[in-house]
Amino acid sequence: MGELTLVEAINDALHHELARDPNVLVMGEDVGLVGGVFRATAGLRETFGEDRCIDTPLAEAGILGTAVGLCMAGWRPVCEMQYDAFSYPCLDQLINHVGRYRWRSGGKMEFPITVRMPYGGGVRAPELHDDSPEAYYVHTPGVKVAIPSTPADAKGLLAAAIRDPDPVVIFEPKLHYRTMRGSVPDGEYVVPLGRARVAREGSDVTVVAYGAMVPLAEQAASALAGEASVEVLDLRTLKPLDEDALLASVAKTGRVVVVQEAPRTCGYAAEVAAILAEKAILDLHGPVLRVTGYDVPYPYWKLEDAYMPSVARVADAVRRLLAF
Amino acid sequence: MAKVEPRRRGGVSQERLRGLYREMLLIRRFEEKVEERFRAGDLSGFLHVAIGQEAVAVGVCQALADGDVFASTHRAHGHALARGMHPNALMAELYGKLEGCSHGYGGSMHLYDVEIGFLGANAVVGGGLPAMTGAALAFKLRKEPRVAVAFFGDGATNIGTFHESLNLGQLWQLPAVYVCENNHYAESTPAEQQLPIKDLAKRAVAFGMHSMKVDGQDVEEVLRTAGRALEYARSGKGPVFLLCETYRLVGHYVGDPQVYRSKEELHELRETQDPLDHTRAKLDLSDDELASIDHEVEELVEASVEFAKAGTDPRPEDALNNIYA
Numbered sequence: 001m002g003e004l005t006l007v008e009a010i011n012d013a014l015h016h017e018l019a020r021d022p023n024v025l026v027m028g029e030d031v032g033l034v035g036g037v038f039r040a041t042a043g044l045r046e047t048f049g050e051d052r053c054i055d056t057p058l059a060e061a062g063i064l065g066t067a068v069g070l071c072m073a074g075w076r077p078v079c080e081m082q083y084d085a086f087s088y089p090c091l092d093q094l095i096n097h098v099g100r101y102r103w104r105s106g107g108k109m110e111f112p113i114t115v116r117m118p119y120g121g122g123v124r125a126p127e128l129h130d131d132s133p134e135a136y137y138v139h140t141p142g143v144k145v146a147i148p149s150t151p152a153d154a155k156g157l158l159a160a161a162i163r164d165p166d167p168v169v170i171f172e173p174k175l176h177y178r179t180m181r182g183s184v185p186d187g188e189y190v191v192p193l194g195r196a197r198v199a200r201e202g203s204d205v206t207v208v209a210y211g212a213m214v215p216l217a218e219q220a221a222s223a224l225a226g227e228a229s230v231e232v233l234d235l236r237t238l239k240p241l242d243e244d245a246l247l248a249s250v251a252k253t254g255r256v257v258v259v260q261e262a263p264r265t266c267g268y269a270a271e272v273a274a275i276l277a278e279k280a281i282l283d284l285h286g287p288v289l290r291v292t293g294y295d296v297p298y299p300y301w302k303l304e305d306a307y308m309p310s311v312a313r314v315a316d317a318v319r320r321l322l323a324f
Numbered sequence: 325m326a327k328v329e330p331r332r333r334g335g336v337s338q339e340r341l342r343g344l345y346r347e348m349l350l351i352r353r354f355e356e357k358v359e360e361r362f363r364a365g366d367l368s369g370f371l372h373v374a375i376g377q378e379a380v381a382v383g384v385c386q387a388l389a390d391g392d393v394f395a396s397t398h399r400a401h402g403h404a405l406a407r408g409m410h411p412n413a414l415m416a417e418l419y420g421k422l423e424g425c426s427h428g429y430g431g432s433m434h435l436y437d438v439e440i441g442f443l444g445a446n447a448v449v450g451g452g453l454p455a456m457t458g459a460a461l462a463f464k465l466r467k468e469p470r471v472a473v474a475f476f477g478d479g480a481t482n483i484g485t486f487h488e489s490l491n492l493g494q495l496w497q498l499p500a501v502y503v504c505e506n507n508h509y510a511e512s513t514p515a516e517q518q519l520p521i522k523d524l525a526k527r528a529v530a531f532g533m534h535s536m537k538v539d540g541q542d543v544e545e546v547l548r549t550a551g552r553a554l555e556y557a558r559s560g561k562g563p564v565f566l567l568c569e570t571y572r573l574v575g576h577y578v579g580d581p582q583v584y585r586s587k588e589e590l591h592e593l594r595e596t597q598d599p600l601d602h603t604r605a606k607l608d609l610s611d612d613e614l615a616s617i618d619h620e621v622e623e624l625v626e627a628s629v630e631f632a633k634a635g636t637d638p639r640p641e642d643a644l645n646n647i648y649a
Contacts, residue, residue: 025465051465057495062488065454066461069472072393072443073462092485096448097455105436105444106427107646142647165649 004184007177009151010040010116013158014078016188018048021076024162027054027063028080037082038118038177060090064115068097071111078162081117084171085128090115091136098167099142114161118174119147120212120261121298121308130298132211132262137169138239138271144168145238146193149214151182153236156191164193173212180215193237196245202231205255205318208246208272210235213259213309220314228322238268246272247280254285257317259309264292286324289317335544338608342617344386344543345603348378350621351402352600354411357625358401358418362578366633367418371432374399376541376573379599380505381406383546384473384566387554393441393459394473395452397505398433400445403475407440415628421635428638429646449510450476450483453502457489460498460563471557473501479510481527482518493563494531500563501553502528505540507572512584528565540570541599544606571597 004012018024025048026041032055035042045053056063060081067077081087094115101109121130137145144166148154154172161168173180199214200221205228207217214234221230233249235241250256256276258269273288291309299307336344355373362371374381381402388394388407396403404414409425417424418432426436433447443459446452456474463470480486481504493500504527510518521527528535534556538549546568553564571593575582582590604614 057488057491059488059492061485062454062457062492065485065489066458066492069443069455069458069460070462071458072455073459073466075462075465089484092448093454096451097446101444102649103647104426104430104434105438105646106429107649108436108438109443110649144648 001183001185003181004151005178006151006154006173006180007038007040009155009184010158010172011042012184013155013189014041014044015047017159017162018044018052020188023074024076024078025052025054025070026078026080027056027067029056029058029082031055031080036080038174041080060086061093064090064093064098064113067113068093068101068111071113072109076112076162078114078116081115083129084117084119084131084133087115087117087133094137094143095140099140102166103142110165111167112165113167114158114170115167116158116170116172118177119171120173120175121304122175122212124301124304126300127298132260132293134171134238135262135267138268142167144193144240145171146236147171147173147211147238148236149173149199149211149234151180152184152189153191153197155184156189157193157236159188159190160193163190168193171211175212176215191236194240194242196236196242197234198231198245198249199234200230200232202229202253204228204230204253205257205321206231206233206249206253207257207259207314207318208233208235209259210238213261216309216311217259217314220311220318223311223315224318228318230318241275243275243279246275250276250280251283254283255321256284256288257291257314257321258288259291259314261293261308263295264290265295267292286321289321291317336547341544341603341607342609344382344547345600345607346617346621347382347386347406348543348600348603349617350411350624351378351381351405353621353625354405354414354628355401357629359578361629369431371578372399372576373574373578374402374572376593376598377505377507377570378402379543379546379603380503380540380568380570383543384475384503384550387547387550388441388473389471389554391441391468391470392473392554393443393456393470394475395443395456396435396445396475397452397477398445398447398449400433400435403445404435404437404442407442409435409437409440409442411624411628412631413437415632416635419632419635420638421632422638423631423635429643450480450485452476453480453489454485456500457493457498460493460500461496463499464496469558471499471501471554473503475503475505477510478504478506478508478515478524479513479518481524482510490528490531490533490565494533497560497562499557499560501550501557501566502563503566503568505568505570507570509572509576509584511576512580514584525565525567533563533565534561535565535567537567537569540568541597541602543599543603573598
């Protein structure tokens with residue numbers, strides 16, 4: 001067990017998975033020679049050679065489309081999209097092809113593609129370097145989506161994605177690439193897809209979060225100490241969702257606040273709220289509240305703090321719910 | 325001693341030519357039947373046939389080697405049949421039956437047959453190019469002497485994935501052949517309204533890619549040139565842009581009123597650019613012999629309709645399968 005930053009944990013996972021399976025290769029913009037703009041792929045080219053750590057031109061649709069063909073011939077490509085919003089040109093490939101081939105070929109073809117990308121705000125970057133596009137991906141049939149919140153999960157979920165027979169998109173909280181350090185198991189380490197994690201136990205309110213919103217929720221829980229016992233549920237995988245864990249927590253607390261930094265409308269929090277309305281209505285003591293970004297493009301850094309969910313906004317939602 | 329058939333300069337043997345003709349005729353009769361069944365209301369949805377473009381499909385597909393792979397377009401029946409898909413599997417797919425090549429989930433525009441290297445037709449124009457670029461990359465990385473072929477039309481050369489794919493293919497010197505079936509219309513838009521250049525081979529020049537050009541109505545020429553293109557790509561020299569000048573002798577879709585071209589133009593094309601006429605003229609076959617090929621092919625097509633109609637309808641719950649492993 002070592003202490004690693006979140007990006008070091010990702011790098012560690014890639015080294016182990018490429019060593020474990022000769023069919024795994026990494027491709028993307030600046031992943032080889034430079035080792036990735038965030039250094040997530042550092043050292044891979046030196047260890048595994050140019051053929052398994054491929055620098056590509058700036059061509060996101062080409063990268064993901066090429067990955068489709070690589071799968072058809074037995075490879076397991078791991079594609080890096082350099083930033084969240086840079087992935088939008090590859091949505092054509094993801095929606096039109098990646099998520100559909102298996103189904104429309106009657107299950108004859110497998111697409112063990114992993115797409116990983118840094119996502120989210122809080123880093124004082126301009127627009128299109130701060131997006132939380134998870135809802136687009138979750139909405140695409142045939143694609144799985146995971147978002148780690150800790151270095152250990154960043155390693156384990158990435159390994160699970162690479163070994164999974166289906167396309168998996170992993171969103172990595174870039175805010176915490178270097179600012180978060182944590183214990184990470186040595187060697188090969190897998191966190192199964194589809195299992196949530198109780199990040200903090202509580203009995204009055206469940207704050208449901210994922211990715212960079214998990215530590216924020218934990219801070220809010222600490223801020224509310226003495227006022228409320230807050231449980232923080234880290235979903236870890238948005239699709240497939242661990243419904244059992246969600247419903248179990250709600251059965252215990254009866255109150256739910258969902259936090260996402262993505263724009264509000266049709267975000268993942270809305271899906272969580274809908275599931276609770278369908279399956280847990282009698283457990284609920286009040287409405288499911290959402291703390292989200294706003295339905296605007298991600299604002300430049302002077303307005304960033306106003307856009308992002310904050311400890312104060314989460315705590316306020318918890319208080320409103322307790323007073324309902 | 326076996327009789328040695330005379331070969332014309334640059335041509336194939338009479339026996340081979342007869343085989344090519346029969347393949348083209350199978351596609352023609354199949355698509356005519358499909359049109360008929362569509363108009364009769366047997367088939368739903370949208371239907372694109374490639375009547376007039378059979379020589380490209382047959383010439384290229386007959387030049388492929390075992391292990392080669394290809395991706396097709398929204399006009400895919402010809403490519404499938406030319407590579408050896410049984411008409412039953414294809415017709416059953418059009419009828420949405422489980423016995424279809426894509427188990428009744430793909431339809432006309434999403435045909436698959438992994439066993440013959442057919443890695444998918446695509447409703448999205450330009451959809452097959454990136455995947456075939458990736459398959460070619462896979463072959464190169466594994467040092468396998470296989471080639472990936474992407475079919476697409478002139479309209480696709482205006483799409484981003486075309487440019488990204490050719491750029492990657494040339495950059496990485498991949499064993500790929502990009503087959504442009506230039507039928508001079510992007511759906512309903514004539515070439516001069518959608519292409520800033522007349523000679524599409526110039527598209528390849530932009531990437532430094534080797535290009536070859538062929539009369540797509542001459543199946544012998546397509547076979548020979550596709551063979552050279554595949555050999556070039558297989559030998560590690562890099563990809564080839566293979567431009568086939570061809571003509572669609574029918575509308576973009578079944579029922580297309582074709583307001584974008586005159587009846588006279590269409591009539592002249594049919595009189596002068598039918599690849600079946602061209603090939604028939606080169607065959608030393610009597611009318612009876614030609615009629616017997618027609619009869620054999622028509623029976624095969626007719627049987628495929630019977631096979632399809634007798635097939636199994638998918639159940640609603642089947643559609644929930646195969647979305648994930």
